[in-house]
Amino acid sequence: MAKxxxxxxxxxxxxxxxxxLTKAAExxxxxxxxxxxxxxxxxxxxxxxxxxxxxxxxxxxxAGNITFSYAESIFNIGDELEAMLKNGLHKESQTLKIGxxxxxxxxxxxxxxxxxxxxxxxxxxxxxxxxxxxxxxLANHQFDxxxxxxxxxxTNKQLxxxxxxxxxxxxxxxxxxxxxxxxxxxxxxxxxWILPAPGTPIRSAFDGLCAQYQFQPNVVGEADDMxxxxxxxxxxxxxxxxxDVVVKDEISAGTxxxxxxxxxxxxxxxxxxxxKHLANKLVSELIKDFxxxxxxxx
Numbered sequence: 001m002a003k004x005x006x007x008x009x010x011x012x013x014x015x016x017x018x019x020x021l022t023k024a025a026e027x028x029x030x031x032x033x034x035x036x037x038x039x040x041x042x043x044x045x046x047x048x049x050x051x052x053x054x055x056x057x058x059x060x061x062x063a064g065n066i067t068f069s070y071a072e073s074i075f076n077i078g079d080e081l082e083a084m085l086k087n088g089l090h091k092e093s094q095t096l097k098i099g100x101x102x103x104x105x106x107x108x109x110x111x112x113x114x115x116x117x118x119x120x121x122x123x124x125x126x127x128x129x130x131x132x133x134x135x136x137x138l139a140n141h142q143f144d145x146x147x148x149x150x151x152x153x154x155t156n157k158q159l160x161x162x163x164x165x166x167x168x169x170x171x172x173x174x175x176x177x178x179x180x181x182x183x184x185x186x187x188x189x190x191x192x193w194i195l196p197a198p199g200t201p202i203r204s205a206f207d208g209l210c211a212q213y214q215f216q217p218n219v220v221g222e223a224d225d226m227x228x229x230x231x232x233x234x235x236x237x238x239x240x241x242x243x244d245v246v247v248k249d250e251i252s253a254g255t256x257x258x259x260x261x262x263x264x265x266x267x268x269x270x271x272x273x274x275x276k277h278l279a280n281k282l283v284s285e286l287i288k289d290f291x292x293x294x295x296x297x298x
Contacts, residue, residue, distance in 0.1 A: 004045070004046070005041070005042065005045060006074070007038075008038050008039070008041055008042035008045070009042060009067075009071055009074070010071075010075065011024075011028065011030075011035055011038040011039060011042070012038075012039055012042050012050060012067065012068075012071065013068065013071040013072070013075055014027060014028055015035065015039060015051075015058065016050075016060060016064065016068045016071070019057070019058060020058065021035060021036065021058060039051070046063075046067070048061070048063035048064075048067075049061050049063065049064075050063060050064035050067055051064055072159070076139075076159070076274070076275075079140070079141055082141075083141035094121065094122055094123070094282060095122075095123045095124075095125055096116065096122055096123070096124055096125065096144055096145070096282055096283070096286075097125045097127075097142065097143045097144050097145075098113065098124065098125065098126045098127075098143065098144065098145050098146070098147060099126075099127055099128075099129055099134045099137060099138060099142075099143040099145070099146040099147070100126060100127070100128050100129075100134075100146070100147045100148070101128070101129070101130070101131060101134065101146075101147065101148040101149060101150065102128040102129060102130060102225070103149075103224050103225045103226060104147065104148065104149045104226055104269070105226040105227075105243065105245055105246045106226070106227060107245050107246055107247075107248055107249070108147075108168070108243075108245050108246075108269055109126065109147055111245070112147060112165070112286070112290055113126070113286070115286065115289050115290075116282075116286065122282065127143075131148060131150050134146045134148065134272075135152065135160070135272070138160075138272065138273070138274055139159060139274055141274070144273070144280050144282070144283050145271060145272070145273055145280075145283045145286075146271070146272040146273070147165075147269065147270070147271060147272075148269075148270050148272060149201075149267055149268060149269055149270065150201075150270070151268065151270060152270070152272050159274055159275060160272055160273070160274060160275075161272065161273045161274070161275055162270050162271075162272050163270060163271045163272075163273075163287065164268055164269075164270055165269045165270060165271050165287070165290060165291070165294075166268075166269050166290075166294050167266040167267070167268055167269075168243035168244070168245055168266060168267045168268075168269065169243065169244070169261045169262070169265070169266055170202055170205075170206075170241060170242065170243055170261070170262045170265040170266060170267060171241075171242065171243070171244050171258040171259070171260065171261050171262065172188075172239050172240070172241060172258070172259045172260045172262065173233050173239065173240045173241070173242060173244075173247055173251075173256050173257070173258055173259070174191075174233070174237075174238070174239040174240065174256065174257060174259060175237055175255075175256065175257070176254060176255070176256070176257040177257075178191075178257070178259065180259045180260070181260070182259070182260045182261075183260065184209075184213045184215055184260075188215070188217075188239070189215070189216075191218070191238065191239050192218050192219075192220040192236075192237065192238035192239070193217040193218060193219050193220065193221075193238055193239050193240070193241070194219075194220065194221040194222070194223070194229060194232045194233060194236065194238045194239070194240040194241075195217070195219055195221075195222055195240070195241050196222070196223065196224060196229065196241065196242070197222050197223060197224035198222070200224055201267070201268075202241060202242070202265065202267055203222075203241075205262075205264075205265040206241050206262065206265065209262060209263070209265065220236075220238055221236070221238065226242060226243075226246050229242050229246065230242070230246050230247050230250075233247060233250075233256060234247070234250055234255065234256060239259070241262070243267050244258055271287050
């Protein structure tokens with residue numbers, strides 16, 4: 001077999017990712033015919049057919065799937081190398097780029113990055129995004145680490161390293177001075193509630209608990225953003241459902257109280273990275289420090 005032509009392999013990789021020859025040609029700024037020729041040359045050089053056509057769709061053959069898997073590793077490592085060289089190999093200071101899910105608790109993020117906040121050799125760059133954009137930018141090495149409360153799943157899971165950092169218990173939060181039991185009873189039925197938006201993991205779990213207790217909360221507000229839930233809990237007389245960490249400052253100050261911990265309901269926080277040839281030592285140390293902190297708190 002002739003020596004592998006990585007230029008041809010790169011064209012194949014893009015076509016396989018996009019799944020459409022015309023769209024791949026547009027993305028690569030080449031003609032469709034030229035792209036077809038490049039793929040054909042690659043197939044001839046390796047002695048295997050990489051695509052088959054079915055109902056005008058391009059499908060990978062067994063050899064194509066194997067080739068795509070290797071191409072993913074090759075070009076992801078290339079992107080990683082390019083990002084590393086651009087950022088500098090031996091800088092006295094380092095910028096750590098962290099993406100966070102836009103709806104998650106800012107207090108949790110602050111606790112997580114606290115070990116680096118007073119480090120003069122580290123500059124933190126934190127940006128909020130939706131889950132899809134977070135993963136896209138992480139895959140493109142625009143983030144070193146992503147923090148989210150949504151577990152990463154899907155066809156590209158082999159690219160991600162998704163690590164559970166902590167499970168935060170969910171509490172019923174409200175203004176101090178209410179005479180409420182630590183378990184659901186009739187006292188809760190007369191009060192207003194502020195809840196996470198329908199379809200969110202916490203809301204779904206809470207709705208299931210309400211069904212179990214035949215409890216119908218009087219919902220006066222909903223939000224999918226923890227910062228908004230925090231404001232609504234602080235500035236209203238309603239009870240709110242959220243992790244304690246979201247309102248830890250208000251609880252410490254006595255302006256809010258955690259009345260009960262909801263049984264078997266937690267919010268999971270994850271650290272997501274991409275698999276790299278050389279792991280980011282700063283990210284690894286940050287995750288280890290947080291894990292040690294959680295173990296010491298038990």
